[in-house]
Amino acid sequence: MYAIETRDLTKFYGKARGIRQVSLTVERGECFGFIGPNGAGKSTTIRTLLGLIRPSGGTAEVLGLEIGRDREKILARVGYLPSEAVFWPGMRVREVLELSAGLRRRDCRKEADRLCERLRLDPSRRVDQLSFGSRKKAAIVCALQHEPELLILDEPTGGLDPLMQREFFAILRERNRDGATVFLSSHILSEVQHHCSRAAILREGRVIACGSVEDLARTSARRVSFRGRAGVEALGGVRDLRVSEEGADFLYSGGVRELLAVLAAGDIRDLSISEPDLEEIFLHYYQEGGERT
Amino acid sequence: MTIVRHELRRGRAALAVWTLSIGGLLAVCVFLFPEIKGEMDAVGNVFASMGSFTAAFGMDRLDFGAFLGFYAVECGNVLGLGGALFAALLGGNALSKEERDGTAEFLLTHPVSRARVATEKLAAVLAQIAAMSLVILGLALLSAWAIGEEIPWRVLLLMHLAYFLLQVELAGICFGISAFLRRGGTGTGLGLAALLYVLNLIANMTGQVEFLKYITPFGYCEGADIVANGVLNAGRVAMGMVFAVVGVAAAYVRYCGKDIR
Structure with missing residues (x-):
């Protein structure tokens, strides 16, 4: 059973292209890169996998569960980091983390505290007073605090300074070692090359190359x-x-x-x-x- | 209940402002009654001779010099319009605000079904309407007691019940509309509330469009009818609740199947 398996996954927004016949498989426990420039369809693929949008065609399974039909079961086992984290203004980081844990019906305080400490995030700060990078850190804690089996990360390092990027990838490696699957979407090739074993390249909504990162780099x-x-x-x-x-x-x-x-x-x-x-x-x-x- | 708690926390400032504004204004009107009552001989003729304007607010069928008649007109204008605007605002923004503000992605990437999100948001809207109605009723009773008027319990409670139902209906309809919108919930809700209020004024002014009273929820809130009959018009209330249920059902169907961008 794959962590992610899509077959001819297609999404059109009216007549506009989202993704076309995206077929890929992500093995359990691997760190998989998903590369493409802005507008290539990376976020559309992710949003389809998470049930935010409905596919126009094709099928997909996440952790052996069918997207759409098993949406809640999938989301209970997935941690998602959006490219741009938006929270309710006026809330404090601690309240956002508690809301996230509450929606999962889990007590994640211990892990949340640990992650905040590692990422140097002050949970007493108001989210509307945070920089873009600190908002990203809050989103990272939300995505990781319930210790998910699959991490879906959309442009995860945007806004993080180099030191924090290093700490973030150290956390990812630990989670990956403990068995979590990482699906890393990025337009930064080096990020994928350094941290992923396999990758797919997306262009204009289609997968144009998929394989081991070594192979992809060798031919580049x-x-x-x-x-x-x-x-x-x-x-x-x-x-x-x-x-x-x-x-x-x-x-x-x-x-x-x-x-x-x-x-x-x-x-x-x-x-x-x-x-x-x-x-x-x-x-x-x-x-x-x-x-x- | 996590989403209900979250919604109530997010909406507590607006709820307090609207409740205290409407309740406070209603109390001020009640406190003005003893003075107006003393001048009613002179003022009464003025109010009774404004033609369509008099009919529009039901003053042709109410004794403005009696507490109940005065309260029915003032209550209709302050609680009726104010409550309707607040309910429309709550309902119209309930689902659309998450997409407008970009927080829908956060909410809907947690293991919560869309139906549960809609249910908890609706529960939060109804809880806020109920809380506002109860506080305003309390303020109205307190101010009536303070000026020494005998409280006409049955009719006064019926009037407040009618306005509570009006708010539920408007919130239900606007809740349905908000599922179809990505932005503009506030304007749409407020516009609809104002339109329905005006439709009732038109229906009061001319008997030829009496059917409008079955369309606008203000039709079953008409103070003159409640004072005269001592009951709410069951047909109009039932029609209003059907509109509310249709609105809520449309919200569920649309929200559970829509793409969140």
């Missing part, structure tokens, strides 16, 4: 920029080449040795090889022949 191109001169035009796997008087900049998906040989033979004063942004990754997948699941 690199953005190469250098100052100076080198005969990179002759290299295979060069795309989007921009040459100026200062140097050159291009997307490279060929072999590393060939690249280094050409660069070494040239006159290079400065070199940068970095991950391309997500749009470039998508370009890469499309130019390689489209979908790969």
Whole structure:
């Protein structure tokens, strides 16, 4: 039994596209990345899984339970972190956490206190006086305090400073070690690469690639920029080449040795090889022949 | 009960303001009665000779110089309109405010069925209406006792019961409407309450549109009818409760199946 299994899951908002025939499986206990730019359909997929919206087609099961029909049973075992946490103004963090626990009919005070301490969140603060990052922390505690079997996280690190991001992912790793499944939706590729074992890439509502993060990264191109001169035009796997008087900049998906040989033979004063942004990754997948699941 | 408690906590300031405003205004009117009673010989003719305006507020059939007649007119205007606006506000925002304010996602990603959310929200609306009605009744009785008037228990309680039912009906209808809205619950509710109030004034002014009294809940709250008959018009009340039930049923059907964005 999978933690999440979707088959041809489709959602249209009237005539507007939400997601089209999304099929993916998330194993129990794994940390699964769900990558795509804004508007790709990540949140639509998540909202469908959580029963906030009804699918236009296809089916999905969460923890072996059918979405829609078993909505409450699913939500009792899931912790959800929205991309933008909104609470009722005037409430204190402690009251929000108690409301969340009350709706679950659970006493989560001990775990809530522990999480607040780790995330340095003052539960006596009013939520409308919190920064975006602190509101995110409150939402993280709400999502984790009942120790769910499945964590569905939508852009979880937005607003968190680097130290808090590190602490947050440390908590996630602990939960994952204890058996929880993590479904991490993000447009930050490195986040998924560092923390997930498998991932799916979503573009314009469709899954265009799904597999182990290692495989996805291996096939992905690199953005190469250098100052100076080198005969990179002759290299295979060069795309989007921009040459100026200062140097050159291009997307490279060929072999590393060939690249280094050409660069070494040239006159290079400065070199940068970095991950391309997500749009470039998508370009890469499309130019390689489209979908790969 | 978690959602009921949450709703009551969220709404306590508004409830206190509306209750004290309506109750306070009603009490002020009652305290003015002894003075008006003394001047009634001169004022009575003025009130009786305003044509359609007199009929619109039922003053053609009520003795404005007697406490009951005075109370029926004042109660109709202050408690009737004020209570209707508050009930429409509560009902009209009950479900739509979560989507408007972005809190629906928080609420509906917890293991609570949509039907339970709707039920607890409706219970909170009715509890607030009941609390307001009881406090206002208490204030009305206290102020009547304070000016030394003999309290006409049966008719006064019937009038307050009628206004309670009016608030329940309006809240029920607006509750239904709020399930279809993502924003604008306040304006829609207040607009509907004002429209129904005006429909009753029109029905009072001309007998040709008597049927309007079966459409507007103000029809069964008419002080002149309650004073004259000593009972509420069962047909109009039943019609009003049917509207309320239809509103609530529509809310359940829509809310349990709608997409939350």
